[in-house]
Amino acid sequence: MAVRTIRLDRSALEDNDLDARRLRGELAAAGTFLVNLMSSPGAGKTTFLLALLERLCRSCSVGVMEADLDSDVDARKVEDSGLARTVQLHTGGMCHLDAAMTRQGLEALGTEGLDIVFLENVGNLVCPAEFDTGACLDIMLLSVSEGDDKPIKYPLVFGKCEAVFVTKMDAAPYFSFDLERCERNIRARNPRCAILPVSARTGAGMDAATAWILRARAGWKESRNA
Amino acid sequence: MAVRTIRLDRSALEDNDLDARRLRGELAAAGTFLVNLMSSPGAGKTTFLLALLERLCRSCSVGVMEADLDSDVDARKVEDSGLARTVQLHTGGMCHLDAAMTRQGLEALGTEGLDIVFLENVGNLVCPAEFDTGACLDIMLLSVSEGDDKPIKYPLVFGKCEAVFVTKMDAAPYFSFDLERCERNIRARNPRCAILPVSARTGAGMDAATAWILRARAGWKESRNA
Numbered sequence: 001m002a003v004r005t006i007r008l009d010r011s012a013l014e015d016n017d018l019d020a021r022r023l024r025g026e027l028a029a030a031g032t033f034l035v036n037l038m039s040s041p042g043a044g045k046t047t048f049l050l051a052l053l054e055r056l057c058r059s060c061s062v063g064v065m066e067a068d069l070d071s072d073v074d075a076r077k078v079e080d081s082g083l084a085r086t087v088q089l090h091t092g093g094m095c096h097l098d099a100a101m102t103r104q105g106l107e108a109l110g111t112e113g114l115d116i117v118f119l120e121n122v123g124n125l126v127c128p129a130e131f132d133t134g135a136c137l138d139i140m141l142l143s144v145s146e147g148d149d150k151p152i153k154y155p156l157v158f159g160k161c162e163a164v165f166v167t168k169m170d171a172a173p174y175f176s177f178d179l180e181r182c183e184r185n186i187r188a189r190n191p192r193c194a195i196l197p198v199s200a201r202t203g204a205g206m207d208a209a210t211a212w213i214l215r216a217r218a219g220w221k222e223s224r225n226a
Numbered sequence: 227m228a229v230r231t232i233r234l235d236r237s238a239l240e241d242n243d244l245d246a247r248r249l250r251g252e253l254a255a256a257g258t259f260l261v262n263l264m265s266s267p268g269a270g271k272t273t274f275l276l277a278l279l280e281r282l283c284r285s286c287s288v289g290v291m292e293a294d295l296d297s298d299v300d301a302r303k304v305e306d307s308g309l310a311r312t313v314q315l316h317t318g319g320m321c322h323l324d325a326a327m328t329r330q331g332l333e334a335l336g337t338e339g340l341d342i343v344f345l346e347n348v349g350n351l352v353c354p355a356e357f358d359t360g361a362c363l364d365i366m367l368l369s370v371s372e373g374d375d376k377p378i379k380y381p382l383v384f385g386k387c388e389a390v391f392v393t394k395m396d397a398a399p400y401f402s403f404d405l406e407r408c409e410r411n412i413r414a415r416n417p418r419c420a421i422l423p424v425s426a427r428t429g430a431g432m433d434a435a436t437a438w439i440l441r442a443r444a445g446w447k448e449s450r451n452a
Contacts, residue, residue, distance in 0.1 A: 042372025095352035145371035146268025
């Protein structure tokens with residue numbers, strides 16, 4: 001099956017923060033829980049997402065927007081899994097997504113009947129942190145091979161996310177990755193951040209990650225009704 | 227010993243390409259071979275650089291500029307090795323370096339008596355590719371844990387570099403990284419690109435990498451005299 005690919009227009013909006021708040025309001029009204037997934041290139045966003053979808057699909061309808069500079073490698077993997085409605089977003093070289101681009105993606109995906117939509121942002125620890133996509137939840141992945149010092153070096157993105165999933169934990173001994181030191185480095189930037197070690201390959205931690213996301217969605221639904 | 231840290235000013239120059247060409251001319255006149263090192267966060271730039279410095283220091287005087295959003299983690303490692311004159315450049319959140327920022331770094335480092343200067347660019351596969359730093363040589367590192375599909379997904383940076391050093395090769399079996407497929411993906415973007423597998427941990431390939439860089443410098447010196 002061919003993957004639908006959308007070429008995003010660069011947005012001309014001056015006030016992205018305002019637009020992001022507006023999008024968040026629209027998502028709340030529609031009942032669509034949008035999750036923005038950020039990481040370095042190669043941290044394992046798509047593999048994590050596939051392991052998550054296997055678990056989420058038992059109770060939710062899920063959509064996935066795969067943002068990339070080019071190629072449809074990731075969207076094809078998700079599409080082939082049959083676990084989620086999928087669309088590939090091409091940013092035309094842009095290093096991040098803003099709220100207007102995210103809205104274009106949501107319109108292309110079609111959110112009707114979807115409980116959760118994941119936006120796999122461009123692999124980049126710098127620029128995506130500077131632009132509110134309008135998502136209801138910002139999540140980061142940090143793979144053990146990147147090293148436990150990354151929260152010190154990329155403070156903005158580690159400071160703004162609500163959870164860090166530490167991926168490829170099965171490879172931690174190989175890279176002498178120190179989870180406790182990593183947690184200290186994250187908490188120095190972001191004291192209330194949830195930190196969950198996972199391995200999509202072995203499945204370790206994936207049930208806890210799924211439960212965490214479902215709880216975040218339940219909290220969002222409650223605050224929406226309050 | 228404290229690491230000297232320079233806070234870079236954002237550059238106001240409209241024509242970065244022109245400024246980069248000017249800087250390249252100045253470097254040629256001064257005999258300073260500037261190497262721009264690009265990669266994802268956590269691909270192992272600093273570890274590779276340390277293994278390289280051990281070998282290069284036998285025949286060259288080397289300087290290192292460590293560009294980061296924040297922190298001086300990397301510059302301290304290089305400084306502590308005693309193998310190179312070092313300066314930490316803080317980009318103030320900027321996702322890349324342009325030629326004017328690179329010039330500020332060179333002035334802070336002081337290039338007198340140095341044969342080679344390395345610029346460790348911000349860990350990012352998108353934005354640094356769009357800005358010519360004025361370097362004489364653009365090199366990329368791709369770690370095996372990132373996956374062999376990255377050249378498909380980040381075409382600009384893999385298209386503009388003259389060599390890709392594939393790092394953490396000792397971990398390749400762990401990640402089922404396919405070097406031949408990686409080479410095909412790089413060559414599809416950049417047919418003449420040199421591709422050298424290395425492991426800074428075991429030292430495998432590091433002598434070849436050192437020799438490649440010294441040959442590139444010799445070629446640059448010849449073209450400078452021609």
